[in-house]
Every structure is written in structure tokens, then in C-alpha cells.
Amino acid sequence: MGKPTAHQAIRHLRLRGLSTELPVYPDGPVTFTLPVRRTGSHQADVIVSYGACSATRCLVPVTNEVIQLDLG
Template identity: 75%
Template sequence: MTVTVTLLPASDGQRRLRATFSPQQAGFHIYSIDLPAQGVDGLGVPTRLSVEGDLTAVGRPTADRSVLHLRPAGLTTELPVYPNGPVTFTLPVRQTGSHRADVIVSYGACSEGRCLIPVTGEVIHLSLG
């Protein structure tokens, strides 16, 4: 079971990159982009989206879903997560060349009862030509 990450340029002609993180099984969520790097009390893997190469980020990514605060069973810690299912992030970018960019993603996906192995620093090559 995995999370699929789909990249698309914005359809309205603006310089934005859209990345959709889609858990491939019902009942799984991903963690907020606002989760601290080390999680909350060591729990959770923050979602990250950045670019290198011929794209430069000119703002922070925003999500199309609102954050929920989840309290895992038996804990007092609340974790910021998105609702179960796909979440699309929009990252404002500036194109600095015409060849290639690398999109770097990190995320953790969990359900009520289990978590997938987290992905950190996965590089997705994107052709700009």
C-alpha cells in the first residue's frame, strides 16, 4: 500500500505547481505541512514539498483541505492531519530555465490502526520542455 504523488502545472496559466498526495487505501490520512520537523512529542511525519533545478519556490505550499487535530488512542497528544483521502498542495514557483526541475516530497500516512513507512526526501524529476 502506498501514497501516489501526482504533479501538475496550474491550469489557469499562473506559475504554480500542484502536487496531489493520494493514499491508495481508504481510511488513511497524511500529516500537515505545518507539523514541526520532529513531529509533536516525536509523533508524525510532516508533509513537505519543495523544488530545485529550473524551478524556484516563491512562496509556501498551501493545501486544499483544512487541518484536523487527531488524538491517537491512549495519548494526550494532538496531531495536525488532513482528512482521510487525497490532498492537493499548490506551490507558487518561478521558472528559471527550460529543462528540468526536481520536486522533493516527504510525507507520512496513517490510519486509525497503522502507519505506512514514511517517505523522506523523495525526488521526482519533472521535465519543463
Template identity: 55%
Template sequence: MTLRVRSAAVLGAALLLPLGCAGPGRTEAAPSGRYTGGGVTVELRLDAAGASPRLLRATFTPQEPGFHLYSVDLPDGGVSGLGIPTRLGLNGSLAAAGAPTADRPLLTVSPSGLGVALPVYPDGPVTLTVPVRGTGTGPAGAVISYGACSAQRCLVPVVRQVVPLDPS
């Protein structure tokens, strides 16, 4: 495989802060949920109620070195059926108030002999951040999808997995 770095847009100051660093005027998010599957651990952090804007951060960490995740820019269904896009959504009493953004630059992977270019993140963890808004009271969940691959193999993808969150 060959990797070509594609320029990435500036993500904004909130995304450049390390995970767990609240920044000026922001309440630090406690772990709000965790899921492990498909060779990846996903840790979710939801800002405390009252934060403005309220953010949900999901850090996707491959369990083995040399694995990357597909980008949120990958279309549903992949490219020519290849790749599982990384998705971060919400259900229940929380809804997304914008599109997820990533803290890592976008790369393009072109698997030999397949004639496609797939948008991925660099090997290792990637954090997606999405602004959220309340839609009522009651339970809420993050809805995650992703696929992790290395240069040699891909792991079993996770599609539309719901991870319960504490929305309070």
C-alpha cells in the same frame, strides 16, 4: 483516536478549483510526474510555461481507504518525534516562489495515551499547490515527503523523494 476540527484559513480561488480545471486565463496542466510509495500515489501537474503565476500541484492519494496524511503545518521531526510532515519542494531549474497550501481543512489527531496533538488532513486525497519560478534551463524535480496513517497503523514514510518534472 479523537479528531478535532481546527478552523482552516481561506486558501484562495486557485486552490478551490478542482484538479485539472484550469480556470479563467490559465493553461490546463498536463500530468508532469507520478510517484507511488509508502501506500500513497502522488500525481504532479505543472502549469505550462508562461502561466502567471505558474503553479505546481501535487495530489497525494492514499491507496487504501481510512488513511490520512500529516499536514504541512507539522514541524520537521514531528511532534515529540511523531509524524512525518507532508512536504512539496523543487530542485533543478525550478524553485518555489511561495509556501505550499492545501485544498483540505486541517484536523487534529490525538492518539490515545501519547499526550500529543498532530495536525493532519482528512482521510483520502489532499492536493498541495505551490507557486514556482524558473531558475535557469535544464532538468527540474519535485521533492516530496509524507507519511500516511490510519487509526490503527502507519505506513512506511517517504522522505525527500525526487520526482522528475518537465519544466518546459
């Protein structure tokens, strides 16, 4: 129903060997909020993909992770 927001600001990280900057959040936990609207069922699946990088390396990205929401 809306765009996701995060409680931390994005910063840009340039890794050696890449010709682009990566938009990343600071180290540590980041809380995301996504407004949703119930249209029927009391359960919904949210599918997310994400990656984690430090100044020296990136972990293997997680793709299509299903998070089940109970909207009861």
C-alpha cells in the same frame, strides 16, 4: 517561490500512546499546490517527505522522495 497550499483543511488526530496531536488531512486524495519559478533549466527536482495516518495507525513515512518536474 511561495508556500504550499492544500485543497483540504488540516485536522488534528490524537493516537493512543502519543502525547501529541498530529496535523493530518482528511482521508482520501489531497491536492497540493506549490508556486515555482523557472530560473534556467526546463527540468527541476522537488524533494518531498510525508506520512499517512488513520485513527488507529500510521504507515511508515516516505522521506526524500524525488519528483521530477518538466517545466518545458
